[in-house]
Amino acid sequence: MSTLVQLSRKAKPLPHTGSGCNRTIWSRKGDAQIKLRSANGKLADRSKGELVHQTATGVQTCPQSCPFLGNGCYGENGRVGLQINDRLEHGTSARSAAIGEAACIDEAPATTRDGRPIHMRLHVRGDTLAQWVPIVAGAVSRYVERSGFERNGARLVWGYTHVLDVDRATWGPDISILASVQRAREIQQARDRGFAAAIVVNDVPSARGFHDESTGEFILPCPVQSGRATSCISCGLCLRDNFLFDNGITIAFSAHGATRKVRDALKGNTK
Ligand code: SF4
Numbered sequence: 001m002s003t004l005v006q007l008s009r010k011a012k013p014l015p016h017t018g019s020g021c022n023r024t025i026w027s028r029k030g031d032a033q034i035k036l037r038s039a040n041g042k043l044a045d046r047s048k049g050e051l052v053h054q055t056a057t058g059v060q061t062c063p064q065s066c067p068f069l070g071n072g073c074y075g076e077n078g079r080v081g082l083q084i085n086d087r088l089e090h091g092t093s094a095r096s097a098a099i100g101e102a103a104c105i106d107e108a109p110a111t112t113r114d115g116r117p118i119h120m121r122l123h124v125r126g127d128t129l130a131q132w133v134p135i136v137a138g139a140v141s142r143y144v145e146r147s148g149f150e151r152n153g154a155r156l157v158w159g160y161t162h163v164l165d166v167d168r169a170t171w172g173p174d175i176s177i178l179a180s181v182q183r184a185r186e187i188q189q190a191r192d193r194g195f196a197a198a199i200v201v202n203d204v205p206s207a208r209g210f211h212d213e214s215t216g217e218f219i220l221p222c223p224v225q226s227g228r229a230t231s232c233i234s235c236g237l238c239l240r241d242n243f244l245f246d247n248g249i250t251i252a253f254s255a256h257g258a259t260r261k262v263r264d265a266l267k268g269n270t271k
């Protein structure tokens with residue numbers, strides 16, 4: 001068969017499980033997935049019918065430097081872990097999972113039937129190692145392009161990364177992505193790489209925000225966790241990393257998931 005005929009052949013759709021709102025598209029190797037139109041109680045604004053696609057990959061995509069890796073990460077344990085652990089650990093490489101995640105994003109519908117762009121939360125589990133970021137960021141840009149979404153400060157796609165050796169610019173302008181840090185002194189290091197930061201903390205002294213005692217950094221507890229917002233879509237802070245960066249705001253998450261292990265990891269007791 002000639003190369004031209006091969007190229008013109010339509011790619012086979014990726015395998016999926018479920019149907020309708022519960023449909024999940026899997027990468028061919030089973031090392032990445034996108035759950036379509038998830039009604040996840042924290043991310044989606046169900047009252048307005050704003051559902052959210054969410055991607056996940058195996059832990060081979062996570063940096064070894066993450067203190068929560070194998071150590072209480074909610075993606076390995078809580079609801080997320082229970083749902084997807086079995087199928088995502090296929091022993092493939094971080095590059096394969098990044099390619100798989102990009103393919104899943106390329107397969108996802110970018111708008112609702114009535115033409116509204118659909119938000120996407122990248123990596124409810126997993127991450128993207130520095131050298132493979134352009135693969136996933138490229139798929140995000142194609143997704144935003146397909147959706148017709150106009151950047152108005154907030155982004156259509158958002159996520160967090162624990163990867164330390166990547167600059168914000170590598171992720172490009174079509175995603176809002178925050179650097180996850182464990183210690184307040186790491187906030188400035190994230191900022192030096194161009195990122196706004198999110199920090200996991202054991203205690204939140206004030207739901208309205210507080211200044212870290214040692215660094216003076218302004219830290220704002222996640223409004224859903226503190227009961228001041230009902231969903232990420234209605235809150236929107238993490239969808240505006242430029243705003244957080246420009247205003248020196250760091251989002252704080254209370255330790256959740258396997259709490260004792262996470263609290264130990266935060267104290268530096270385990271790694
Ligand atoms: S700060 Fe807002 S957008 Fe970020 S995780 Fe919390 S509710 Fe979601």
